[in-house]
Amino acid sequence: xxxxxxxxxxxxxxxxxxxxxxxxxxxxxxxxxxxxxxxxxxxxxxxxxxxxxxxxxxxxxxxxxxxxxxxxxxxxxxxxxxxxxxxxxxxxxxxxxxxxxxxxxxxxxxxxxxxxxxxxxxxxxxxxxxxxxxxxxxxxxxxxxxxxxxxxxxxxxxxxxxxxxxxxxxxxxxxxxxxxxxxxxxxxxxxxxxxxxxxxxxxxxxxxxxxxxxxxxxxxxxxxxxxxxxxxxxxxxxxxxxxxxxxxxxxxxxxxxxxxxxxxxxxxxxxxxxxxxxxxxxxxxxxxxxxxxxxxxxxxxxxxxxxxxxxxxxxxxxxxxxxxxxxxxxxxxxxxxxxxxxxxxxxxxxxxxxxxxxxxxxxxxxxxxxxxxxxxxxxxxxxxxxxxxxxxxxxxxxxxxxxxxxxxxxxxxxxxxxxxxxxxxxxxxxxxxxxxxxxxxxxxxxxxxxxxxxxxxx
Amino acid sequence: xxxxxxxxxxxxxxxxxxxxxxxxxxxxxxxxxxxxxxxxxxxxxxxxxxxxxxxxxxxxxxxxxxxxxxxxxxxxxxxxxxxxxxxxxxxxxxxxxxxxxxxxxxxxxxxxxxxxxxxxxxxxxxxxxxxxxxxxxxxxxxxxxxxxxxxxxxxxxxxxxxxxxxxxxxxxxxxxxxxxxxxxxxxxxxxxxxxxxxxxxxxxxxxxxxxxxxxxxxxxxxxxxxxxxxxxxxxxxxxxxxxxxx
Numbered sequence: 153x154x155x156x157x158x159x160x161x162x163x164x165x166x167x168x169x170x171x172x173x174x175x176x177x178x179x180x181x182x183x184x185x186x187x188x189x190x191x192x193x194x195x196x197x198x199x200x201x202x203x204x205x206x207x208x209x210x211x212x213x214x215x216x217x218x219x220x221x222x223x224x225x226x227x228x229x230x231x232x233x234x235x236x237x238x239x240x241x242x243x244x245x246x247x248x249x250x251x252x253x254x255x256x257x258x259x260x261x262x263x264x265x266x267x268x269x270x271x272x273x274x275x276x277x278x279x280x281x282x283x284x285x286x287x288x289x290x291x292x293x294x295x296x297x298x299x300x301x302x303x304x305x306x307x308x309x310x311x312x313x314x315x316x317x318x319x320x321x322x323x324x325x326x327x328x329x330x331x332x333x334x335x336x337x338x339x340x341x342x343x344x345x346x347x348x349x350x351x352x353x354x355x356x357x358x359x360x361x362x363x364x365x366x367x368x369x370x371x372x373x374x375x376x377x378x379x380x381x382x383x384x385x386x387x388x389x390x391x392x393x394x395x396x397x398x399x400x401x402x403x404x405x406x407x408x409x410x411x412x413x414x415x416x417x418x419x420x421x422x423x424x425x426x427x428x429x430x431x432x433x434x435x436x437x438x439x440x441x442x443x444x445x446x447x448x449x450x451x452x453x454x455x456x457x458x459x460x461x462x463x464x465x466x467x468x469x470x471x472x473x474x475x476x477x478x479x480x481x482x483x484x485x486x487x488x489x490x491x492x493x494x495x496x497x498x499x500x501x502x503x504x505x506x507x508x509x510x511x512x513x514x515x516x517x518x519x520x521x522x523x524x525x526x527x528x529x530x531x532x533x534x535x536x537x538x539x540x541x542x543x544x545x546x547x548x549x550x551x552x553x554x555x556x557x558x559x560x561x562x563x564x565x566x567x568x569x570x571x572x573x574x575x576x577x578x579x580x581x582x583x584x585x586x587x588x589x590x591x592x593x594x595x596x597x598x599x600x601x602x603x604x605x606x607x608x609x610x
Numbered sequence: 611x612x613x614x615x616x617x618x619x620x621x622x623x624x625x626x627x628x629x630x631x632x633x634x635x636x637x638x639x640x641x642x643x644x645x646x647x648x649x650x651x652x653x654x655x656x657x658x659x660x661x662x663x664x665x666x667x668x669x670x671x672x673x674x675x676x677x678x679x680x681x682x683x684x685x686x687x688x689x690x691x692x693x694x695x696x697x698x699x700x701x702x703x704x705x706x707x708x709x710x711x712x713x714x715x716x717x718x719x720x721x722x723x724x725x726x727x728x729x730x731x732x733x734x735x736x737x738x739x740x741x742x743x744x745x746x747x748x749x750x751x752x753x754x755x756x757x758x759x760x761x762x763x764x765x766x767x768x769x770x771x772x773x774x775x776x777x778x779x780x781x782x783x784x785x786x787x788x789x790x791x792x793x794x795x796x797x798x799x800x801x802x803x804x805x806x807x808x809x810x811x812x813x814x815x816x817x818x819x820x821x822x823x824x825x826x827x828x829x830x831x832x833x834x835x836x837x838x839x840x841x842x843x844x845x846x847x848x849x850x851x852x853x854x855x856x
Binding site for chain 1: 617622624626627628629630633645647649650651653655656657658659660661665667668670671743744747748754755757758759784785786788789790791794795796797799800801802803804805807829832833834836837
């Protein structure tokens with residue numbers, strides 16, 4: 153599968169063939185961004201809240217070891233099993249180990265981007281375990297055998313017609329029926345049966361409180377609760393950066409999360425899990441998977457402050473017009489583009505370049521990650537590590553030579569403009585990507601420097 | 611006040627009239643303006659492509675050309691931001707640091723240093739302002755729509771002084787146009803689509819001109835407008851501010 157991965161620019165070209173759909177995708181996400189603006193602008197202390205959240209996470213990143221130890225100690229005292237996974241493979245093995253111990257072959261899972269990052273569904277299905285995603289959007293993309301295209305809105309790339317067709321094929325709904333009420337009802341019945349018969353439920357974690365050993369899961373559908381409360385075994389998987397020091401800090405993050413994500417004041421459910429109920433087994437799997445490496449990269453460690461709200465995707469003019477799948481990574485968009493090179497620099501070398509560096513992402517980020525500056529810095533790292541193409545290296549070398557030598561620049565400019573005026577087809581052709589959909593500037597006879605010498609310099 | 615005029619390479623080569631307008635405008639406002647003849651480029655095209663390590667030559671040239679001026683003024687937010695953030699030279703770091711502090715984008719120089727409150731300009735047209743990202747979010751030339759903070763806009767403050775100019779308000783007032791330096795060719799499909807969407811926002815408001823502080827963005831939008839045979843034209847803000855001031 154990985155050998156077929158299209159670079160971001162190529163995948164975007166394919167996505168952009170359907171112009172109307174691109175317009176729809178852009179407007180849909182812009183609508184979410186606008187809702188976020190309204191919510192954020194209604195809180196007088198919004199910018200203070202962002203700085204506070206950023207500082208709290210700064211403290212967490214600087215004291216990661218101590219908070220992890222504290223969290224484990226408190227979770228164990230609460231009767232929770234705590235597991236540590238160095239990478240995706242170990243995470244998947246741990247989860248499968250718990251499932252196998254209970255002799256179960258079917259389970260429910262609510263939204264967890266970490267398990268997407270670790271490709272848990274694939275691993276479990278290869279080991280004979282059927283996973284049903286219970287978040288509606290996740291379930292839709294799972295039925296279509298697609299990854300989520302957005303961390304908060306997994307099926308945002310699909311129109312209701314697409315969902316109608318998917319449900320018709322997989323859940324036997326009426327062909328051509330795209331009524332959201334009807335389709336949601338169908339999904340509800342299908343999932344209700346599943347919830348009642350599954351013994352194991354897996355959830356993600358939004359915040360893990362070191363002080364108390366509890367964790368908080370935020371959903372709008374209540375599916376995490378439904379799964380966890382009905383199952384005998386609850387497995388919660390978290391990247392270690394989900395930690396916050398104390399319970400009182402939740403007030404800061406819960407106010408920011410949903411407003412940034414969808415413009416809601418708070419998610420419908422903010423469920424606190426602290427200890428297993430009588431007869432239940434509760435597990436927490438704490439995952440590294442490259443996070444320690446990122447923590448050690450001074451320029452990029454702030455990316456671990458991310459609370460996965462997706463605001464940077466909704467505001468990103470590139471994401472809105474290229475779709476989440478063009479980023480070929482579990483986390484798409486600007487934040488994905490600064491996280492992914494840490495996981496696999498060769499495979500993700502294109503992502504930091506999939507941006508105009510407009511900076512809107514950094515401005516909406518509720519924990520003030522300097523996303524666009526990190527994109528710039530990743531570009532430097534990727535080129536230095538040797539992942540630039542030969543043609544790009546040659547082009548940049550030639551440009552550097554010209555721009556470092558005033559005489560060559562002046563003559564080169566003059567010659568170039570002469571060619572553009574007199575033999576325009578040297579640039580106005582199919583080999584010039586600018587010219588495909590844009591006219592070239594009309595070259596003047598005189599550069600500004602020449603004008604200055606003729607008119608000003610006496 | 612000795613001002614060094616910093617003209618971006620693509621403006622020098624393709625849009626000399628912007629250099630002329632900037633020079634004339636600054637002179638009318640009482641500055642002693644010099645154009646150092648051996649300037650080339652700030653180095654941003656290489657740096658944004660991941661080749662900042664190749665910009666040493668450009669940095670040295672920049673210091674050679676611009677040391678000693680009271681101010682350095684440039685009709686581009688993007689090139690100004692690059693110098694402010696990335697101009698370094700190991701052996702002349704102090705000089706580099708002085709230049710980084712003295713370099714100004716044209717509109718912020720007019721509002722913050724010259725404190726221009728009355729322009730004698732006249733431009734009887736319906737105009738849309740394209741707020742380029744590096745100027746806005748990098749140099750903070752205008753408030754950003756993402757933030758919960760009071761409105762201000764240095765370019766608008768100046769355009770409001772231009773007689774008979776009808777400034778429209780856009781539905782997305784600070785969305786990127788998709789130029790993005792080498793992005794405009796390496797991510798051609800997205801770049802063009804972003805540009806087309808920006809153009810449409812202005813066309814929906816029936817503008818005659820799209821103006822802005824960065825000709826690079828405007829060059830991209832102009833390429834799209836001309837391909838679509840649109841009657842809408844682009845014009846750099848220096849040309850508007852300098853119109854009929856003579």
